[in-house]
Amino acid sequence: MELRSGGGLRSGLEAALRSAVRDGRLAPGTRLPSSRALAQDLGLARNTVADAYGQLVAEGWLTARQGSGTRVAPGARPQTPVSRxxxxxxxxxxxxxxxxxxxxxxxPDLSSFPRTAWVAATRQAMAKAPHDAFGYTDPRGREELRQALAEYLSRVRGVRADPDLIMVCTGYVQAIGLLGKALVELGGQRIAVEALGFPDTLTVLRASSLATTPLPVDEYGADIGALAGQPADAVLLTPAHQFPSGVALSPERRTAAVAWAHATGGVVIEDDYDGEFRYDRQPVGALQGLDPANVVYAGTASKSLAPGVRLAWLVVPERLMEPVVRQKRLADRQSPVIDQLTLAELIAGGAYDRHxxxxxxxxxxxxxxxxxxxxxxxxxxxxxxxxxxxxxxxxxxxxxxxxxxxxxxxxxxxxxxxxxxxxxxxxxxxxxxxxxxxxxxxxxxxxxxxxxxxxxxx
Ligand SMILES: Cc1ncc(COP(=O)(O)O)c(C=O)c1O
Structure with missing residues (x-):
């Protein structure tokens, strides 16, 4: 048995025994040597071994019974390693x-993550943050970030964003799940989704109990006209750059999407996952700018920074905000605050734009x-x-x-x-x-x- 050096001989022995049980080297029911014998074998004080046994009994790995000594607990099943x-x-x-x-x-290219700027922004955020920032805060996200996003999204994407109606999420995948559940809460049953798309979206929407209907995609983007023939409470689009076909939703269809929402009371969800990256002409502004009362705007740091940041944001029509906030509370209460404050600093200080x-x-x-x-x-x-x-x-x-x-x-x-x-x-x-x-x-x-x-x- 190999004991870790440092960190205490007792905890080293505990760790070695846990790992032997976990990977099956010590099967359930196996009798362990007495603490005296093991102490001698390992050159440890008897108390060290007895304390380690006591700890593992308390944790349920071992059992100790008068007369039958210390044994590996019957329920301590070896855990099969995750197979390939x-x-x-x-x-x-x-x-x-x-x-x-x-x-x-x-x-995106993960090797280009702006590490230095991120560290500088974290330092600044830490210097400024009030103590209560580290507590349970507003489920919508920190105000610093919602303010910074509102300004940024309006300047860069033409989004009409009120910081009070922004919901900071743990990635777009969470965001779409919150929206799905909020729609169900409001009586929604069905969402139309582009027939070509990001597979996780369908899984998450279906998990929130919405039925999904495919919307055909052609060289003008999603066929909004096809909505006419089917009942839907919402439609999910990638207007700036259809994923994965890469086409932009045509101006006629943008107008048609907004008209459909007006006529039916339906909700348009705009996934603007890579809207900042446009090369040959002016960026197409966000659809949300046309009709903030009916379009939910969704953005993410996963392309502009890195997916591992796990920060995304929704700009939510007022009528949907309450259920979305309720779902966020249920999901994880709030997104991690330190990363939110850092991103707020990165955006407000201009480093995000530069990146x-x-x-x-x-x-x-x-x-x-x-x-x-x-x-x-x-x-x-x-x-x-x-x-x-x-x-x-x-x-x-x-x-x-x-x-x-x-x-x-x-x-x-x-x-x-x-x-x-x-x-x-x-x-x-x-x-x-x-x-x-x-x-x-x-x-x-x-x-x-x-x-x-x-x-x-x-
Ligand atoms: C179409 C689309 N939307 C959104 C996302 C971003 O998801 P998230 O913010 O959960 O990383 C992706 C990621 O690949 C995507 O392909």
Missing amino acids: SVALAFPGLAAGDHLPYDLRPGS VRRMRLRYRQRRDRLVTALAAGAPDVRVSGIAAGLHAVIELPDGSPSEAELVKRAAGLGLAVTGMEMYGGSGAERPALVVGYGTPPEHSFAGALRALCATLAA
């Missing part, structure tokens, strides 16, 4: 995580490199959805291998990529790969592009 197949069932621990090149969509500007330039260069590399290395593919965001769609020519085959071939070349099928696109549409050019760190981008071209050219 189970781990692979969780998105984020998916197949491909081990490959050297990664062009899967959904993540977004720097990354916009970098992603634009990457997008251009992707287009140039494909034109030379795989001229038969068609690249689309490239005016904005961090990913592009590569439509495969007739007669090309299936998406699944290409994904497999790419993996053989050390590259993780995703087929359109994964986002609900299959069958009738042309097969395509969805390529997240924002994902790799800068040093591996060129290698990732080479592997992609080799995959498509082979």
